[in-house]
Amino acid sequence: MQDLSPQPLRDDEIDLVELIQSLFRQKYLILVVAGLVTLAAAAYAFFATPSYEVQSVLRPVEQGRLDELNGTGIYQLSPDEALGRVAVGLSSYEARLQFFRDHQALFAGLPDSGRTLEQAFEEFNRSAFSMLQPDPKKTNNLSGYVGLSLTYPEGVDGVAVVNGLVSAVIQAERQRVAADLQVLIANRLAALDNNIEAARASYEASKQAQIAALLEEDALRKAQLRDELQALRVELQTRRENRIKQLDEATQIAESLGINKPTTPSAMADARGQGQVYRTEVNSREIPLYFMGVQALSAERQALRERESDDFSEPRIAEIEKELALLGNNRQVEILERRKDEDLYLKDLAQWRQEAAQLKGIRFDSEDLQLVRIDRVALEPLAPVNPKKVLVIGLGGIAGLMLGVFLALVRNLMRTRGGKVSSTQ
Template identity: 25%
Template sequence: MQKQEGDARAYQNDEIDLVELVKGLWAQKWLIVAVTVLVAACAGAYAFLAKPVYETRASLLPPNLSDIAEYNLGRSEAKLTLFSVADVYSVFTNNLASESLRREFFQQVYLPSLEETGKNVAEDQLWNSFNEQLTVSAPRKQQPTYWEVKLQHKDPQQAAEWVNLFVAKASEKTEQDMQQNVKSEIDIRVQSVMRRIEALRNTAKQRRQDRVAQLEEALDIAEGTGIESVQVSTWQNFSAPEYMRGAKAIRLELEVLRKRQSDDPFITELRSLQESLDFLKGVDVSPDNVAAFTLDNAAQVPETPIKPKKALILALGLVLGGMLGVFIALVRGMVRGALAKQSRAPVTV
């Protein structure tokens, strides 16, 4: 029974405390309102006075087969592997996401655009800020070939220009890389054919020298045996020795071989190799009508800023202002209550 009465008194005291708390807050309602209005005004000032930030983006896709066709001109004839769309696009996306291109853009475009106050900031801090503004990614997991370049900037016109310029620089770098790749492959093939031609010419020269040595030996035998002219009946036997041709015929062949300036007409494979070499040297390693990507959507000048979000900031200002006002009122009430108790306390002599 006593326990129930104690619980009832505790519940009643809690009720009284809650009522007193509400009364105390109501008594300080103008303080709460003032703090709320002050915080909301500060939030509103920030929302309306802060410089807006705009975002723009360019979307990119792989090139069409016709866009890379000129990279493959002559490759089949040169016995080189044809470039696929994926091959060319991978070079482009690697450049697009590369640190070197980002650094180049940072040095050549971003830093010169800064005002004098911005140039006094440490370069590593500026680099971090730049990386936060510029984003290059493949955001769609189900479409990994779809890439986006996004930029946040306070100047919407400059934001669009920078994104398109960044994509153009990646495209330019890709064209340079592709030209270098094609040139390197063609150069290697040209060197291979030239080495083959040189080897054939050296072999033909050596064979001619071998033939001269054989004929000189046969001439000595023919002159020593007195065989001046070919022995018809004997020469008809294909296994007959060389000297049986007679000294006259051997001297004539020796004279022709010694006067020969070039063995090229007697090398069977040479002309086809020279044709291949001329073809390789005529391959265009820097075609004009090529593209390493498809511009799905160029960056446009944005009209609506993404920051600051005024409605959200004002709402947060009101909520936080109200919470701060209530907190200040509670602390103020507790302090006043403590001071009141001290003033009512009896003085002990």
């Protein structure tokens, strides 16, 4: 049968009632420790250097605010892109450092520990500045914004720092946009000048090529006509020489027949009584030259030998000489060479000059450019964010009570062990 009688407590078991009684007996120790810790926390809360937090929030502007810039035709900037550029400037370490250098009076409250200007700003920038941006997981376009938050110690003009840095970044971005616009205009003007010069060079080359082609065509035609003229003259000379030879033969025949003056076969037949015979022989062909008689044949032969030129006997020679005379001056070449304002003949020149005039006429004032809309400017904070006095004092009280209880437990444990050792002895 099981023994249900109470068992004595073992030495290592804790009597909860006795523990609570022990803590109650040491309540003054607990209260003193808790009071001291709470007092220390209160001293820290009231005497620690307070830090403050300010914020500035920027949002995209309306599309119309950028119409003047986009209206130039060579620079396009959307409201979101403008906000992004300002956000990059606000997060830029270089921009913040430059503002720190230019406005050191605003940071006079920073502790001076013998560090360089860059080292002091590095520590301040790491812990003080933070960017405010919407959650990238949200796709609501109405939530687009960017902000700058600054946590600063007492003695630093945080409001002026945030507002001044925002203004400096916006102004720097305005100047950067204006500089980019001027670069684009200069590059486009240079491209137009290059196009015009290239068109002029191309036109000059094409004109010279056209002149060369015309002159070459004329030269070829002249050479062909001269060859034809020479061939015709050789042919005429050959004809004349052949004619002289024919006349020589006919003269010999006429002399042998005793024909001195021109006659006909019929007349000779009548004179000699043999007309029927001659008619039969000569009716089927031309009358031979020797019937012209020695006198006529000799006269023609003498004239042919004394002839200096046969050109008059061929009409084609006159036509060739006329065409050669016309080819002596190419009027189209003369007109091309006499052109004065050759830019008038350049294709697209008017369009390029119009575009260049429009680019040169752009007058853009970056001071009137509104890149972002300041939705919230930094204002003087109503209270510091650190230290939070009530929270610090409350945590100090709780920590003091816990420390007091811990010390009371340790003290009670030491007494218990000391009593056991004495009883054992």
